Amino acid sequence: MSAFKIALVQSRAHKEREENIKEAISSVGKASALGVNIVCLPELFLTRYFCQSEDTNCFDLAEPIPGPATHRLCVEAKKRGVFIICPLFERRASGVYHNSLVLIDPAGEISGIYRKMHIPDDPGYFEKFYFAPGDTGFSCFETGFAKIGTLICWDQWYPEAARIASLKGAEIIFYPTAIGWRTNEDERSKSTQLEAWKTVQRAHAISNGIYVAAVNRVGFEESGENGGGINFWGNSFVCDPQGTVICEASGKREEIILAEIDLRKLEETRRNWPFLRDRRIDAYSELRQRFIDNNPST
Amino acid sequence: MSAFKIALVQSRAHKEREENIKEAISSVGKASALGVNIVCLPELFLTRYFCQSEDTNCFDLAEPIPGPATHRLCVEAKKRGVFIICPLFERRASGVYHNSLVLIDPAGEISGIYRKMHIPDDPGYFEKFYFAPGDTGFSCFETGFAKIGTLICWDQWYPEAARIASLKGAEIIFYPTAIGWRTNEDERSKSTQLEAWKTVQRAHAISNGIYVAAVNRVGFEESGENGGGINFWGNSFVCDPQGTVICEASGKREEIILAEIDLRKLEETRRNWPFLRDRRIDAYSELRQRFIDNNPST
Numbered sequence: 001m002s003a004f005k006i007a008l009v010q011s012r013a014h015k016e017r018e019e020n021i022k023e024a025i026s027s028v029g030k031a032s033a034l035g036v037n038i039v040c041l042p043e044l045f046l047t048r049y050f051c052q053s054e055d056t057n058c059f060d061l062a063e064p065i066p067g068p069a070t071h072r073l074c075v076e077a078k079k080r081g082v083f084i085i086c087p088l089f090e091r092r093a094s095g096v097y098h099n100s101l102v103l104i105d106p107a108g109e110i111s112g113i114y115r116k117m118h119i120p121d122d123p124g125y126f127e128k129f130y131f132a133p134g135d136t137g138f139s140c141f142e143t144g145f146a147k148i149g150t151l152i153c154w155d156q157w158y159p160e161a162a163r164i165a166s167l168k169g170a171e172i173i174f175y176p177t178a179i180g181w182r183t184n185e186d187e188r189s190k191s192t193q194l195e196a197w198k199t200v201q202r203a204h205a206i207s208n209g210i211y212v213a214a215v216n217r218v219g220f221e222e223s224g225e226n227g228g229g230i231n232f233w234g235n236s237f238v239c240d241p242q243g244t245v246i247c248e249a250s251g252k253r254e255e256i257i258l259a260e261i262d263l264r265k266l267e268e269t270r271r272n273w274p275f276l277r278d279r280r281i282d283a284y285s286e287l288r289q290r291f292i293d294n295n296p297s298t
Numbered sequence: 299m300s301a302f303k304i305a306l307v308q309s310r311a312h313k314e315r316e317e318n319i320k321e322a323i324s325s326v327g328k329a330s331a332l333g334v335n336i337v338c339l340p341e342l343f344l345t346r347y348f349c350q351s352e353d354t355n356c357f358d359l360a361e362p363i364p365g366p367a368t369h370r371l372c373v374e375a376k377k378r379g380v381f382i383i384c385p386l387f388e389r390r391a392s393g394v395y396h397n398s399l400v401l402i403d404p405a406g407e408i409s410g411i412y413r414k415m416h417i418p419d420d421p422g423y424f425e426k427f428y429f430a431p432g433d434t435g436f437s438c439f440e441t442g443f444a445k446i447g448t449l450i451c452w453d454q455w456y457p458e459a460a461r462i463a464s465l466k467g468a469e470i471i472f473y474p475t476a477i478g479w480r481t482n483e484d485e486r487s488k489s490t491q492l493e494a495w496k497t498v499q500r501a502h503a504i505s506n507g508i509y510v511a512a513v514n515r516v517g518f519e520e521s522g523e524n525g526g527g528i529n530f531w532g533n534s535f536v537c538d539p540q541g542t543v544i545c546e547a548s549g550k551r552e553e554i555i556l557a558e559i560d561l562r563k564l565e566e567t568r569r570n571w572p573f574l575r576d577r578r579i580d581a582y583s584e585l586r587q588r589f590i591d592n593n594p595s596t
Contacts, residue, residue, distance in 0.1 A: 054532050090373045110493055118576045137581055157505055159457030162580050169371045196504045196541045196571075203501030206494045207455055239592050257492075278416050281586050284458050291387050292466045 002263040003143040005169060005173070006038045007256050008033035010249045011238040012219035013048045017061075020046050021069060022279070024074050025085075031256055032080035037145050040085040042217045042236075043153050043176040044099065047089065049230060052223040054129045060092035071104055078108030083143050087176040099131040101150055101176060105139050112141040116152040116162060116184075124182050124223065124230055140168035146263060149173040149210075156197070156214065162204035162285065164278075171266055172211040174231055175201065179216055180232035183223075194233055194251075198221070202243040207272040209241045211261055218252055241269035299559040302443040304336045304470070305329035305554050306546045308534040311346045315359075318344050319367060322384075324376050329554055330378035333593025337441050338383040340515045340534075341451050341474040342397065345387065347528060350521040352427045360389035364408055368400055381441050387428075387472040388413070397429040399448055399474060408498050410439040414450040415459060418496035422521065422528055424482050425452070438466035442559060447471040449509075454495070454512065457580040458585065460502035464574075469564055470509040473499065477514055478530035482520075492531055492549075500541040507539045509559055516550055539567035553570055 011028040014020055031039045046069055050058045063069060069088055071259035077084045083105055090100035099119070115134030119127050138161050140149050149165030149172070154173045165173055179197060181190045197214075205212040218234040237248035238259035251256045266276050270276065286292055312318055322339055329337045342348075344367055348356040353369030361367060375382045381403055388398035397417070397428055399596055402409035413432030417425050423480040436459050438447050448471070454473045469524055477495060479488045493510075503510040509576045516532040535546035536557035568574065 044530075047432060067472050076416060117578050117581060122570075133578065134535060138584075140309065156575065157571075158577065159461065159501075159505055160577065160585060163457065164584045164590075167584060167587060192540050192542060199541050200498055200501045200504045203457075203498045206498045207457055227562070243497050263558070265454070274420070276589070278418065278452065279456065279458065279588070280415050280431065281588055283415060284462070284586050286436075286462045287458060287585050288582050290577070290579055291574070292462075 003260055004037045005035055005260050006040065006213060006238070007036040007258050008213055008215040008236045008238065009039060009041050009219055010215065010234055010255045010257065011042060012043060012254050013045065013217055013221065015048060017046050021072060025072065026074070027256055028076050028082065031258070032082045034258060036258060038083040038085070038143060038148070040174045040213060041087060042215050043087045043092050043178040044089055045087060045175070045217070048221050049217075049232070050125050051130055052221070052230065053114060054126050058130065059091070059097060062089040062097050064091050064099065064251060065102055065113060070104065070110060072259050074104050076109040077104040077106060080288050081106045085174055085176065087152060092153060096132055097130060098134060099152055100134070101129065102154060103148075103150060105143070109223060111296055112150070114139045114150045114152070116155060118154045118158055120154040123242070130157045138164040138168070140170045146171040148215045148263060152176050153179060156201050159204060159207065162208055164207035166210055170210060171215060172261060173204065173262060175212070176210065176216040177214055177216040178232060180230040182230055183226060183228040194235060198235070198237065202239050202245070205239045205241055206243040207274065207275055209264070209266060209273060211238065211240055213238045213259070219253060240264045299574070301558055302335045303333055303556055303558055304338065304516050304536070305332070305334040305556050306513040306534045306536065307339050307510055308513065308532055308553045308555065309343060309515055309518065310338060310552050311343065311515055313346060315344050315459060318357070319370060323370065324379055326371070326374050326380065326382060329556070330380045332556060334379040334380060334556060336441060336446070337517050338472045338474060338511060338513045339385060340513045341476040342387055343385060343515070347517050347530070349424050349428055350519070350528060352424050356428065357389070357395060360387040360395050362389050363400055363411060364399065366398060368402065368408060372402050372406040372408065374470060375402040375404060377426050379404045383472055383474065385450060391596050394430055394458045395428060397425065397450055398432070399450060401446075401448060403441070410437060410447045411446070412437045412450070413436060414575060416452045416456055418452040430579055436462040436466070438463050438468045444469040444559060451475045451477060457505065459471045460506055464506035464508055469561060470511060470559060471502065473510070473512040475512055475514040475532060478528040480528055481526040492533060496533070496535065500543070503532050503537045503539055504541040505573055507564060507571060507573065509536065509538060509564070513558065516552060517589060539564045
């Protein structure tokens, strides 16, 4: 099968976990009624974005894999006959937590797990406090429709991650995300950030000849400090292997957006832009260095 | 010094080599009169783009480094007190030719050489016939104004090249280029290609927090077959470390475009987007593989 449909669920996080999971299940139902084969939920969709502050009580929000959330989504995946990409705050052991996702297959089984490899830490995004760096590597999973790579948010800024997933065969990379503007950023800075976020992901599609699907949340969430917080910018989108955006969501509304994925387009693009053929794998060892000191030649 | 000026010389290649070198020297003079510190010429600017066909006679167009062209540009660099990035078809030995560039310093000396690492081969761009793959690695040169990376054309599609140059300290990457549309491509395909070309290079700026400067030629050059050929698309541009285009040329005219480079902007961008900090250098070894077979996990 070379063409099939995916759905990105752009949603707002409510305070109550139960409300979020019910909405997610409802969205999976709606998407499957529209003939979708793979549904992707946003990063950490079960909760508000708690990483705006460092609070040990927030570790209570984590759950194991398999666990309560994956159980309910496995039931739904089986009922609807769809794949679900389900991101969640994973409790792996006492003191070992991850920003993870599971791939649930149409039989209702967990068929893959990915743990966010690149962990940010910036004002308002204190993720290094909560999440141990992932140890899954950059995964690629077979769905029968396509091989899919699943990365999470901050990973989207790293061409290394997209490249390795592509070398493993990924034909689409999904990026569940929680990204927005902090209070008091100016309008110009906001549009620069949003444009950069789209550009860098479209470039992964181009340089690898793959589809890319980014799934963000929307809505303002308070940080608890002086009325500040993050306004999550939505703008979920799918682009094709030439980097052309084929569907996109608004910046403010909850939406389910659909895209048809055609692997013939991927084949055609890679025949005309054969970037993978000419990689200089003999010359890339320095990519494993943090920085290369004292290098300039003159 | 944290701010200085660069010039990109977008030019049309004439049939006569002497005319091309005279125009290049004239452009360097004009740019230096405008207070520019570094001038970049387009890929293979001394000749028409001979790679549209495979012809052993074309090896006569190559010249050694140092050689006649570098000699004249060294004289001009010293006279004007500027750096010149001078791309040329290099004859290194009988049967060993490269698509190269030299960095000439304001003292009139050759202070760096780069040999194109990624070599394309597509209809109309038969470069693998002419050019041995470079063996310089992805260089970074100190100019006193900034550390600069110098890559060439097809390299621009490879995030690996931009990353390694950045890890070596490059604060600007220059991409001398010869890219265009072949006869009979439709308008939609043309705009997709141009947009992808800009997007992937802007993404290198974003993911590395550097300036990027792409310098293309303009004009139609016949292939010698049925009136076909390549219409080189110009559109030379410079973008800042957030990927915002700060100057750009037209698609058809010969132009010298100038950009002010401010390394404080680079510092500020990397403080706010600290992508280099979080690279998973422990997990990138697979980047040295051509492809990773039989990987999908399910």
